Amino acid sequence: xxxxxxxxxxxxxxxxxxxxxxxxxxxxxxxxxxxxxxxxxxxxxxxxxxxxxxxxxxxxxxxxxxxxxxxxxxxxxxxxxxxxxxxxxxxxxxxxxxx
Amino acid sequence: xxxxxxxxxxxxxxxxxxxxxxxxxxxxxxxxxxxxxxxxxxxxxxxxxxxxxxxxxxxxxxxxxxxxxxxxxxxxxxxxxxxxxxxxxxxxxxxxxxx
DNA sequence: TTGGTATATCGGGAAAAGTCGATATATGTT
DNA sequence: AACATATATCGACTTTTCCCGATATACCAA
Numbered sequence: 001x002x003x004x005x006x007x008x009x010x011x012x013x014x015x016x017x018x019x020x021x022x023x024x025x026x027x028x029x030x031x032x033x034x035x036x037x038x039x040x041x042x043x044x045x046x047x048x049x050x051x052x053x054x055x056x057x058x059x060x061x062x063x064x065x066x067x068x069x070x071x072x073x074x075x076x077x078x079x080x081x082x083x084x085x086x087x088x089x090x091x092x093x094x095x096x097x098x099x
Numbered sequence: 100x101x102x103x104x105x106x107x108x109x110x111x112x113x114x115x116x117x118x119x120x121x122x123x124x125x126x127x128x129x130x131x132x133x134x135x136x137x138x139x140x141x142x143x144x145x146x147x148x149x150x151x152x153x154x155x156x157x158x159x160x161x162x163x164x165x166x167x168x169x170x171x172x173x174x175x176x177x178x179x180x181x182x183x184x185x186x187x188x189x190x191x192x193x194x195x196x197x198x
Numbered sequence: 199t200t201g202g203t204a205t206a207t208c209g210g211g212a213a214a215a216g217t218c219g220a221t222a223t224a225t226g227t228t
Numbered sequence: 229a230a231c232a233t234a235t236a237t238c239g240a241c242t243t244t245t246c247c248c249g250a251t252a253t254a255c256c257a258a
Contacts, residue, residue, distance in 0.1 A: 003115060004109075004111065004112055004115065007107075008106075008110040008245090010102075010103075010198070011103055011106040011107040011110050012103065012245085012246080013103055016198065019198060020197075020198065042204080042205090043204070043205060043206090044203095044204065044205085052246095052247070053247070053248060053249075054204085055205090055206080055247080055248070055249075055250090056246080056247050056248070058204095058206055058207085059207085059246095061205095062206080062207095074254090074255095076204090076254095076256070077203060077204045077205075077254070077255045077256065078205080078255095079204080079205060079206090088194055088195070088198065089195070092191045092192075092194040092195045093191075095187055095190050095191040095194065096187070096188070096191045098119075099115065099187065107215085110215095111215090111216085113216095141234080141235090142234070142235060142236095143233095143234065143235085151216095151218090152217070152218055152219075153234085153235075153236090154218070154219075154220090154235090154236080154237080155216075155217055157234095157235060157236055158216090158217090158236085158237085159216095160235095161236080161237095173225095173235090175224095175225060175226070176224070176225045176226065176233060176234045176235075177225095177234065177235080178234080178235060178236090
């Protein structure tokens with residue numbers, strides 16, 4: 001758990017926005033309803049909502065994943081991303097005790 | 100409370116180190132014992148321990164203050180910095196609910 | 199195999215952050 | 229007033245981040 005890496009990942013408005021949207025996938029990505037949300041939301045859906053290029057969004061998700069804040073699941077041609085809630089709980093705790 | 104600004108302020112190993120040292124000023128800045136710690140620790144003492152230049156450390160403290168993570172008190176020629184514990188409590192809470 | 203779609207990675211240009219030395223400002227002392 | 233000390237700010241340079249377009253890779257369908 002690299003603290004600096006986590007805070008860097010959170011130091012960007014768009015990435016914070018993505019994390020926030022991923023709290024309620026059904027609500028924020030209704031277009032994907034048909035496929036379910038058990039594994040999270042695919043990159044394309046996030047990209048459309050974000051409005052930046054595909055490469056940028058893919059990189060942002062990688063940054064969030066390296067920091068441990070999201071998990072990814074590959075299914076066919078899609079990669080689904082979802083929040084890693086344990087990481088947020090741990091971070092909240094870390095701020096209370098370690099930082 | 101600008102989230103991005105807070106996380107940027109925390110995205111640096113030295114600044115995290117400073118915040119950590121300020122948790123126990125008596126222990127980490129014994130050279131300043133004579134003056135007491137009610138208002139925190141002065142820039143010079145922090146600078147010596149950090150080992151970077153005076154200008155860099157001064158700027159780091161400004162960054163931490165703009166993010167609301169520390170408070171400063173001017174006394175004569177010295178500026179004393181101390182942690183703003185309310186900000187950390189709020190941040191911990193923010194991560195649990197908002198992010 | 200050929201082609202289509204989804205995602206990842208690469209290379210680059212612009213903007214921001216890291217860090218320094220030099221200088222400015224504020225305060226204190228004589 | 230003149231000088232010393234503590235801190236803040238400025239200008240410059242290097243490194244990192246932001247974000248893009250182009251290309252590569254992985255999978256799927258005909």
